[in-house]
Amino acid sequence: MDPVIVVGAGPVGLSLSLALAGSGVPCVVLDEGPGKEESRPARTVVLHSDTAAMAHRLGCTTLRDEGAYYAAWRTLRRGRDSQRVTFEDHPAPLHLPQHALTRGLRDAAAAHPLVQLVADSKLDSLEQDGRGVTAHTKGAATTWWRGSYLVGCDGARSTVRKLIGIRFPGRTAVERHAVAALRTELPWPGEALLYRRAPDEVTARPLPDGVWRLDWLLPPRGELVTPGALVTLIRDTLGAWCGGTTPPYDLIDTGVHTLHHRLARRWRDRRAFLAGDAAHLLGALGTQGVEEGLRDAENLAWRLAVAWHQGASEALLDGYEDERRRAVAARLRAADQAMPALRSGSGLRTYLPGAARSAESLLTDGHLGRGPLGAAPTYGPPVAVREVPTATEPGGPVENVAVTAPDGATVPLRDLLGRGRLLVLLVAPGTGVWDRRHWLGAGLMPRLAAAVSALPVRAELLVADSYPGAPAHTVLLVRPDGHLAATFAGVRPAELYEAADSVRAGAPDSDASRTPALAPAAPSPTPPTTPSGAPSGTPSSTPSGRPTT
Template identity: 85%
Template sequence: MDPVIVVGAGPVGLSLSLALAGQGVPCVVLDEGSGKDEPRPARTVALHADTAAMVHRLGCTTLRDEGAYYTAWRTMRRGRESQRITFEDGPAPIHLPQHALTRGLRDAAAAHPLVQLITESKLDALEQDDRGVTAHTRGAETTWWRGSHLVGCDGARSTVRKLLGIRFPGRTAVERHAVAALRTELPWPGEALLDRSPPEEVTARPLADGVYRLDWLLPSRGDLVTPDALVTLIRDSLALWCGGTTPPYELLDTGVHTLHHRLARRWRDGRCFLAGDAAHLLGALGTQGVEEGLRDAENLAWKLSLAWHQGASEELLDSYEAERRRAVAARLRAADQAMPALRTGGGLRTYLPGASRAAELLLTDGHLGRGPLGAEPVYAPPVAVHDVPTATEPGGSVENVPVTAPDGSTVPLRDQLGRGRLLVVLVAPGTGVWDRRHWVGAGLMPRLAAAVSALPVRAELLVADGYPGAAAHTVLLVRPDGHLAATFAGVQPAGLYEAADAVRHGPSAAVPAPASRSLPAAAPVID
C-alpha cells in the first residue's frame, strides 16, 4: 500500500503526517522550503484545550518549553479595567511563536519511522486514478511520487488547490494589524489584555521569557506603517498601561498582518484533499487560522487511516469536507455578521444596550475559544443515539476526565485519542479507588468488553469514575478525534454496534493491510 502524500510542511501538514503515522499510516511530506524556518517572534499561535492536547499527543515538546499559558484575560477601555477572566474552571489558552510550533512538530516528524520529509521539492503536477495519486515535484527531488491519497496543506497560494481547479472565493483585507514582539514588564505579568481605547484597539498577549505580542487594529485602507509610527504606538500603549511612563522594552520583531476571509468551494476531489490555509483563511476578531487547520488534520487523519488500513466508505471520506467546511463557514459567518457592528458601532448601538460591553464580550470569545467566534466545533452525529444526557452535547468534544486504560494506568481521556480507534467509556463511580483487577471482571464489564470486541471497527474500552452530567453506568461512544458519537444507559450491544457502524458511515470493501508498515522507498527519479 502506498503512503499518503502530504504537500506542505507547516504546522498543519506536519500535524497531519504525525497523526497518520501514529495510526500506522506512512507519509511522504513534500516541503517546498529548506526545512528551516526563520524565527519570527511576532508571528504566533494561540491554542485552546483540544488543539493543545492534540499537539501534545503528537510529541511536540515546544508547548512545554516555549509556550506561555495566560494567567488571566483582562479587558480595558480608556485605561480602566472593565472585565477580568481567570481560568480556574478550565484550561487557559497557550501562546507560542509559530516557528517554535513548526520546529517542534518537524523534530517529531523527523524522528518518526513512518514519516519521510522531502525538502526543496515543489509540486508541479498531479494525476489520480481509482487506486491512488501520482505527484510530480521539481527541485532537489525531481521525480514522481505515488500515494494512496494526497492532502494539500500548502497554504493560501496552494498549488494543490490550483492543480485541482478548485475556486477560493472570499473577501480580501478584512482587517489589518500592526504587530510587534517585545520584551518588557507590564503591571499584570502573564496576563493577556484587550484594550479598546478609541481611536485604537490593541491586544497584548504573553509569550515565554517576558515577551509580549502586541497587535494594533489599523484602518482597512491607510498609509503604510512607518517605523516611527510603530514606535509611537508601542510607547503610547505601554505608557497608558504603566501610569503614564513608558517602561524599558526590547523590540524583537515587527510587521503588518493583513487578514483575509476565504473558503474553498470543495475540500475533496477524488483521492485529493485540502486542509489548513489551502482550504480556508480566517483570523479576524481573534479567531485562529492555524488552530482551525489543526482541527482539519485531526478530523481527516482517522478517516484516511481507516481508508488505508481496511477501506472506508465514500460517505466517510466526504464527511471530512461536510464537517470541517461547515464548521469553518459558521466561524466566518459569525465574524462577518459581527464585524460591521464591532468596527463601526452603528449596528450594535441600534440593537443592543451596552454596545461597548457586548463588543468586548464578542472579541473576548474569539480570543479565548468560546462562543460562535471561538468554541470547539460540534459535528452532527450520523445517528441520533443519545439515551442519556451528559454535559457534552451530541457531536461535541468530550471532557478531559481521568480514565483507566486497559493496562490499569489512569490517564486523561484526551491522551487516548488519535490512535484511529473508537473509545467506549463506562461511567462507573467508585472504580477510581479500587485496583483494576478487582472490578475488571465484575458487574457490567464482561458483557461490555464482549460488545466492544465485536464492533465493526477497532475500539478501546475505558472506565471513568465520573463524567460531567452523566449518571452511573452511562456508556459513551467517542470518535477517534474526541467527539461524542452516542450515549447509552447501560450495556446495549446492538445499539453500540449500530452507532459504531454509523460513525464509519457504513461498511466498505475491505482492503488488506500491508504485510510491513515500514516506509516505502521513494519513487525513482525519472527526469
C-alpha cells in the first residue's frame, strides 16, 4: 500500500501522522511552510484530559515544560467570587502556546521512521481513482505524490476542501477578542479566571514563568483595536484586579482573535478526507477548535489504519464523518443557542432543555471541557447484545485506569490507545498483587484469550483491578480511540466477536482497497530508506512531470 498523504503540518496534521505511524501506517506530511513554527505566546490552546493524554501518547515533550495545568478555575462577578472549581477529583485543563504544541509534535514526527515531513510543498491539484490519490505540489520542487488516502488538515482556507468541491457554510465574526500575553503577578497564582461585569468579559489563563494570556470580549463588529486602546484595557483590568493599582507587567505579545462558526457540508470524498479547521471552525464561549481537531485525528487514524492493514468497509470510513461531524455540529448548536442569552444578559430559558443555570456556569463548562459546550463526545449507540452498566456511558471515553498487559507491564489505559487495535479489558480484582504466571492461566483468562485471538480485527487483552462502576468479571471492549464499544458479564465469545465486527462496520467491501497502485514509470533518483520495505511516499514523475500507472 502507498502511504497516507497528510496535507498541513499544524497540530492536527502532525497528530494524525503520528497516530497513523503508531499503527504502522507510513505517512507523507506536505507542509506549505518552511518547517518551523513562529513563536506567538498570545496564541494558545487548552487541552483537557483526553486530548492531553493523546498528545502525550504521541510523544509531544513540550506539554509539561511549556504548559501549565490550572490550579483552579475562578469566576468573578462585579469584583466578587461567584464560583471556584478545583481539580482534586479530575484532571485539570492544560494551557500551553500553540507553537509549543506544534513544535513538540513536529519533533516527534521528525524522529519517527514512518513519517516523512516535506516543507515548502503547496498542494495545487489532486486526482483520485479506485486505488489511491495522486497529488501535485509546487514549491521547492514541482512534484507528484502517490498515496492510498489523503487528508486535508490545511486550515480554514483549505486547498483540499476547495479541490474536492466541498462547501463551507457558517457564520462570520461570531466573537471577537483582544488578546495579550504578559508577565505579571496576579492575586490568584496559577488559577484561571473569568471576570464578568456587564458589558465586560475577561479571561485570564496562566502559563509557566508568571506569564498570563488575557482575553477581552469585543463587539463582533467594531472599531480596530489600537495599541493605545489595548494598553488601556490592560491597565484598567489589572488595576481592577489588584486593588486599584496597576502592578508592573511585561507585555510579550498581542493580537485580535476573530472567531467564526463554520461546518463543511461533507468531510469525505472517496479517498480524500477533511479534519481540523479544514472541516470546522468553532471557539466561541470557551470551546476549543484545536482540541476538536485532535479528536478528528484520533477518530480518523484508527479507521485508516484498519483500511490500510486489513481493508475496510465503506461504512467504517463513513463513520468518521458520521461521528465527528455530528459531535462538532452539536457543539456549534449548543454555542449558537446559548450565545444570545449569555451575551444579551437575558434569561436562559431558550437554552438547551434542563440547562437553566447561570451564565457563569455555562461559560465555565465551555472553558473546563464539561457539558454540551465542552465535554468529550460520546459516539453512537452501544453495539453489545448484553451490557453491564459502568460509570462510562456506552460510546463515551474510557476512564484512565491502571491496566496490566500479558507481558506484566502496568500502565495507564490511555497509554495503550492509538495503535489501531481494539482493547479487551477484564476487570479482575486482585490482579495487581498476583504474580503474572498465576493469573495468565487462571479463571476466565484462558477462555477470554482464545476469544480475543479469534476476533476479526487486531486486539490486545488487558486486565485491571477495577473499573468505575463495573463489577468483577466485567469485560469491556474499547475502540482504538478510547471510546467504550461494549460491556459483557463474563466471557461471551460470540457476542464479543459480534461487537468487534460492529466496531469495524463489517467485513471489507472489496480487496481492491488494499491493492497497491502500480509504480510510477520514473522513480526519484534518491528515494529515502524506510524500515521493513514500507513504501516511502517519495515523489516520482515522468519527463513531463506526470506519473504513469
